[in-house]
Amino acid sequence: MSEFKAKLSRMWLKYKETDGFHTLMGSLFAIGVGLLIGIILIVLVNPSESGEGIFRLIKGFMNHPRGAWIGLGQLLYRITPLIFTGLAVAFAFKTGLFNIGASGQYTVGLFAASMVGILGDSLGGFQWIIAVFAGMAAGFIWGAIPGIFKAFFNVHEVITSIMFNYIGMYLVNGLLNADFLRTRVVNGTTNRTLVVDQAARTPYGPFNAIFPNSGLDISFLIAVAAAIILFLVLNKTVFGRELKSVGMNRDAAKYSGVNEKRALILSMAISGMIAGLGGALFILAPSTRNLGNAYAIENIILPAGFNGIPVALLANSNPLGVILSTIFIGHISLGGLSMQSVGFVSEIVDIIIGVILYFSAFALIMTQYLGKVKDRIAKKKQDSLKTEDVVKEGEE
């Protein structure tokens, strides 16, 4: 037992020296500051109800009327698409790219999957699997295009991928409004797509038994698997090393023999593929009360892609960290929702998330800076003593 303890403490000491530990501390510090500012706001806005408000905010998913357990299930159900877009953004960050087009890739993935889900009746039991792959393929292509522009024409991926959000959204809406599709896949009265066939819905897997009627299906497991795979690809494989080396220094990667254009395009395409997978699994979800999800044909870019950026940042682009940061953000968002019933607006949560992001981006710099300031103060004291000595020596 004591041996185990000693081993554990050695591992802990070793871990404390790693960069991972420092970033984790930075993130926790940022979260603390964010929550503190949120709490101050709540107290300022409505002091009399503030106790209950703070309580509900911290309680998060546990506010669920059917109990904390079902609340947890629903939390995981709600955040699953966000995990995918977060992973997409994080993967791109790790390879030196800023994929701000996750929304567009998510949308085309969602569209492709739902088309297979609605029209692919003949596929039988494979329908949902084919639909998932269709969504991934669509996201792959949609991500690859900005990659191609970057690789061959040196157009910055932020510009192209943000444009491809609009192009993707209008393309999807345009196709859905075209006669040959509209008559078959759109519900005219609600102006939404039809829900996908039963056979096209992702299975609940074990979750209907564990979290009855929470809506959670195997998408969450796929998300966790995707995070693990991405983590392994980035850190343990030659392919991942190549992609990362292009991100760190494109010229040196080229010099070392990496086909840097191919790597760039693949990085963006894989990032898009993950976002597309998220869109596909969202639209194919069996969902609560078995009605299924539907896509509303509006000229609005889906926010899922943009919401992936903060979770990726908070996780410092670590794929495994993305799961944790998404759970945290989902948790306080649910807390924010249930705060509304005691008279607070849920936007307080947006402020908290904003503050957290702001501080997590600066946390590393700040801890370093604080260290420096401490050193400097100590040194000043020392120096002033020293200088006196030297001056005295000089006088003597």
Place this chain on the structure above:
Amino acid sequence: MHNVIEMQHITKIFPGIVANDDVNFTLRKGEIHALLGENGAGKSTLMSILFGMYIPEKGVILKNGEPIQILNPNDANEQGIGMVHQHFKLVEVFTILDNIIMGAEPTKYGFIKRKEAKEQILELCKQYELLVDVDAKIQDVSVGMQQRTEILKMLYRHNDILIFDEPTAVLTPQEINQLMITMKNLVNEGKSIIFITHKLDEIMEVCDRVTVLRRGKVIGTVDVKDTTKEELSRMMVGRDVVFTIDKKPMQLGDVALEVNDLTVLSDRTKKHVVDHVSFQVRKGEIVCIAGVDGNGQSELGLVLSGLIKATSGEIFLSGEDITYKSIRYRNDHGLAHIPEDRHKHGLILQDNLANNLVLKKYHIEPFQKHGIINKAPIMELGDKLIDRYDIRSGQRLKTRVGSMSGGNQQKAIIARELDKDSDVLLSIQTVRGLDVGAVEFAHRQIIDARDKGKAVLMISFELDEVMSVSDRILVMYEGQIVKNVMANDITVEELGLYMAGVKKDIVYPDRLSEPMIEKVEEEQAHE
């Protein structure tokens, strides 16, 4: 002559390394004081402390006998301390005038008084004989003129203590001579100069005193007139340094690298930067391409390594046509390459030393298996190379390469490329930024490689290196090979004539293009 700057008992510690250990340094008024030391000896750290970029753990700085506090470069500037960094701090798209006045603009009602500033700067140019075109943009002028801009920046701010951090590393021989004259002018006008360099000849030429650092400690301060190159290098590396390298007679083998009628067209100028070049390099010989920087050698290096595409012509590696092969194919089939620009191509600065040492190998076994990276052999290789090539760093394999000194970065590249099992070594500006000890070591390694039967093609802008290492010399001028000669059969003076384009031979006349022959004939006709 009194001391303008005294640095007393300076100690600066970085993680894993004591960069300065109780260093004492004095600078007298009106002297050129050289700071000499091996790569990573702590010269740059000491000067960064004086310039306010680092704060030492211990020690005081006195100016004219008064203790001063320098917490940042602005403090240093107020104390009249200016620095020309090895990598210039200039805005490329600004004019020289704007760069000089930037941060210290003379203004009236918030408008810059450019005309006044210009007059002032032209006055300075005249006083110190510094030739610059104040209205030209930085991106359009030569490296030498950029450096003069940096000097003018210091003079414009009335700095009288000037630090030059390896100023000659980037200059051509002519520009170096000019800089030496400028430095003498500056001290004649009452400035004091600290001159960081590796080149002993330069120290002997212009400096008054020299302080030698080794592994963070001061070994001594001596008057230049009382010392010799040999003594300085002994102080610096702690042992005798051999300036002349003995080589075994070469054992020529098969042709390992063959270049046929190779041409590279510049995208920008639409001129042939490499102009119908043909040559061969055999196993067991060191061929050096000499020439003044900018005559197409850089492009030749890039095209041989595959970083740019050939416009026409052929490259054979051990008999195989690799003209259109990928970089990785060349790497894996016997081409090692020490690149000219180590920060751009040679290293991934954000990454650690271990990963950089295996940069060209991690895709082959045993460093990977089935696409999964295998860490143990990578660490083993890294440890081996660090020890064998004496690469100094704070945390060994875990060190971020960007935090290492320039010389040690270069050693890491040399280690990686020489360790590669390859027939041909393409080495460009091999010893840029290395101290004499490391230069000797690197040259020794290259000669050993040649003795083991590698074909070595070096590209160098430094005549000393060309003369001391190579077996055969090719001179490149305006993209063409104008001389092909055994190193023993030519003098430095004659080589200089070819490099300057005064003399030209027709090399491989059957393979040279028409224009060149015409040109030579025209010139002959002219004469």
